Amino acid sequence: MSDPHVLITLDRHQRTFLPGDVLSAECRIEPLSLLEPRALEISVLWYTEGKGEEDLAVHYFNRLASDESSGVDLRRPYRFSTRLPASPLSYEGVIVKIRWCVRVRLFLARGREIVSEQPFRLGHVPPAAAVFGRRDHTDQPSEHSAST
Amino acid sequence: MASRRPGDAIGSFGRTSVLARIVRRFFGKKRGARNMRSEKLGGASLGLFFAAVFLAGCAALGVCLVQVTIPDWRAKHKFVETTCQVLEKRIVEEGSGPRYRPDFHIRYEVGGRPYQVWTYEIPKLSTNDRPASQAMLDQFEVGKQYPCWYDPFDPAQAVLAREYSLFAWLILILPGSFIALGGGGLVYTLFNWGKSAERRAAMAQRAAELDPFLGEKAVAERFPHVPGLENQTNSPGTRLSYRLPSATPSWRLIGTLLICLFWNGTVSVFLIIAAKSHADNDPEWFLTIVLVPFVLIGVWLTALVIKQLLAMTGAGPTIVEIDRHPLRPGGRYRLFFAQAGRLAFESLTVSLVCDEEAVFRQGTNVRTESRRVYTSQIARHERFVVKPEKPFEAECEFEVPRTAMHSFKSEHNTICWKLLVTGDVVQWPPLERAYSVTVYPDLHAGLQS
Numbered sequence: 001m002s003d004p005h006v007l008i009t010l011d012r013h014q015r016t017f018l019p020g021d022v023l024s025a026e027c028r029i030e031p032l033s034l035l036e037p038r039a040l041e042i043s044v045l046w047y048t049e050g051k052g053e054e055d056l057a058v059h060y061f062n063r064l065a066s067d068e069s070s071g072v073d074l075r076r077p078y079r080f081s082t083r084l085p086a087s088p089l090s091y092e093g094v095i096v097k098i099r100w101c102v103r104v105r106l107f108l109a110r111g112r113e114i115v116s117e118q119p120f121r122l123g124h125v126p127p128a129a130a131v132f133g134r135r136d137h138t139d140q141p142s143e144h145s146a147s148t
Numbered sequence: 149m150a151s152r153r154p155g156d157a158i159g160s161f162g163r164t165s166v167l168a169r170i171v172r173r174f175f176g177k178k179r180g181a182r183n184m185r186s187e188k189l190g191g192a193s194l195g196l197f198f199a200a201v202f203l204a205g206c207a208a209l210g211v212c213l214v215q216v217t218i219p220d221w222r223a224k225h226k227f228v229e230t231t232c233q234v235l236e237k238r239i240v241e242e243g244s245g246p247r248y249r250p251d252f253h254i255r256y257e258v259g260g261r262p263y264q265v266w267t268y269e270i271p272k273l274s275t276n277d278r279p280a281s282q283a284m285l286d287q288f289e290v291g292k293q294y295p296c297w298y299d300p301f302d303p304a305q306a307v308l309a310r311e312y313s314l315f316a317w318l319i320l321i322l323p324g325s326f327i328a329l330g331g332g333g334l335v336y337t338l339f340n341w342g343k344s345a346e347r348r349a350a351m352a353q354r355a356a357e358l359d360p361f362l363g364e365k366a367v368a369e370r371f372p373h374v375p376g377l378e379n380q381t382n383s384p385g386t387r388l389s390y391r392l393p394s395a396t397p398s399w400r401l402i403g404t405l406l407i408c409l410f411w412n413g414t415v416s417v418f419l420i421i422a423a424k425s426h427a428d429n430d431p432e433w434f435l436t437i438v439l440v441p442f443v444l445i446g447v448w449l450t451a452l453v454i455k456q457l458l459a460m461t462g463a464g465p466t467i468v469e470i471d472r473h474p475l476r477p478g479g480r481y482r483l484f485f486a487q488a489g490r491l492a493f494e495s496l497t498v499s500l501v502c503d504e505e506a507v508f509r510q511g512t513n514v515r516t517e518s519r520r521v522y523t524s525q526i527a528r529h530e531r532f533v534v535k536p537e538k539p540f541e542a543e544c545e546f547e548v549p550r551t552a553m554h555s556f557k558s559e560h561n562t563i564c565w566k567l568l569v570t571g572d573v574v575q576w577p578p579l580e581r582a583y584s585v586t587v588y589p590d591l592h593a594g595l596q597s
Binding site for chain 1: 188344347349350353373374502506507508519520522551553556558
């Protein structure tokens with residue numbers, strides 16, 4: 001039997017979104033029989049990768065707790081949607097990278113957690129490349145140079 | 149569509165061997181998915197640390213209250229007045245300082261029962277100012293009667309003076325700061341206990357939105373994590389709409405200056421010793437020879453400071469103005485730049501550049517690394533002379549690439565666009581001045597503005 005996990009299914013087949021697009025998705029816990037979910041956290045977020053410390057910001061966040069008073073059944077598929085912001089756009093830089101994803105964190109009994117991610121791109125910024133090895137400036141222009 | 153688990157999605161090791169995986173796990177960068185820290189263990193350690201600081205503060209506060217502040221307050225407000233006779237007086241020396249305090253042997257009666265104690269005031273404060281203690285001592289004469297105050301619960305406790313003591317209350321600041329630090333940290337740790345990174349980030353963002361003093365809120369709402377324009381559009385230009393402020397950091401000069409001062413200051417001490425030995429006809433040749441390379445480094449550092457100072461201040465002001473701000477990908481903009489001073493230029497170049505900057509911890513140091521990912525020469529002028537009465541002026545146009553990444557700023561990572569003015573000056577250090585500009589995301593790429 002497979003390990004318990006959370007399936008995240010984006011409604012759109014394409015993984016690239018534009019600023020202002022609506023991202024909608026469904027998340028489902030599998031297999032249900034083995035799990036006693038306590039809470040589910042759904043986030044649409046970006047984080048940085050690269051040379052620097054990781055920065056993270058949440059654009060959409062929802063926490064569902066499985067208790068009798070709320071009447072929430074975490075075993076049922078959960079749908080959500082959010083309009084994506086204008087920035088920051090996904091970026092594949094040299095020492096700074098910005099990645100967007102849908103992250104679902106499932107809290108189980110005895111403090112166990114299961115985390116699933118579905119990455120996607122926001123915007124169409126092409127990957128960057130280092131112009132010079134270091135920051136130290138030289139007057140050598142790049143391929144974009146255009147003297148007046 | 150099956151999703152990937154983060155362990156696979158981020159920082160995946162692919163088909164690497166077990167050994168390589170272990171090596172990268174232990175010696176690779178300890179961030180993101182390779183972070184080996186246990187959040188619970190880390191949180192518990194932090195909580196224990198703050199609890200220890202809090203408890204230490206509470207214990208110290210208790211001691212201060214019981215030993216100093218409460219006795220001082222009781223002496224001023226609860227002690228009962230009576231009359232005493234001064235039998236003896238002296239100045240007590242304490243510590244290795246030494247510190248001094250006046251002390252009087254007094255006799256008084258409470259309910260018909262006589263008491264004799266050595267006292268002056270509560271708390272017993274000493275000072276390194278002996279004349280001040282002597283002055284206090286001289287206020288009382290042996291054999292004469294003076295008013296004194298005794299503790300009604302313990303008549304053997306008495307004071308001869310009960311002036312207001314600031315020390316008795318100021319001392320509470322020390323344990324109070326420990327309590328504030330430990331208590332605040334403990335509350336923070338408990339508040340974040342068991343919360344995911346996303347939940348903490350969401351809570352922090354909500355708290356930031358409530359901040360009434362948050363500048364550039366409108367920009368932050370419309371373009372999250374794009375720097376605002378406040379510093380770039382508040383100065384009107386003379387030729388074009390906006391004059392840009394210089395973004396050239398002076399920290400390099402300050403850092404070099406501090407190193408230079410420290411180095412030469414240290415070396416000069418030994419240099420004086422060596423020079424004195426030569427002057428006294430008892431030359432320290434070993435010290436003199438050893439000092440030579442250190443002196444040379446000091447001279448080189450001084451030359452470096454002068455060079456940087458000349459590069460920063462000697463070339464006269466550079467003015468850069470643009471017609472519109474913020475910039476947009478694919479947008480075309482007019483640029484005016486002027487260079488004042490008295491200089492002969494081999495060349496003067498204006499470029500549009502984009503730098504990535506990352507801040508990271510390496511051991512206990514915080515480092516910043518930068519990479520240039522775009523540069524485009526906008527204008528270049530060669531072999532000309534700038535005179536004080538006639539600054540060099542030029543106007544041109546430039547274009548931001550259609551696929552440019554927008555300006556970005558988060559806590560540790562930055563993408564910044566700049567207009568860079570660089571010049572080769574005859575018999576002068578090279579000129580380099582940067583002027584930050586902000587590139588907004590492309591509104592035509594689907595954003596409903």
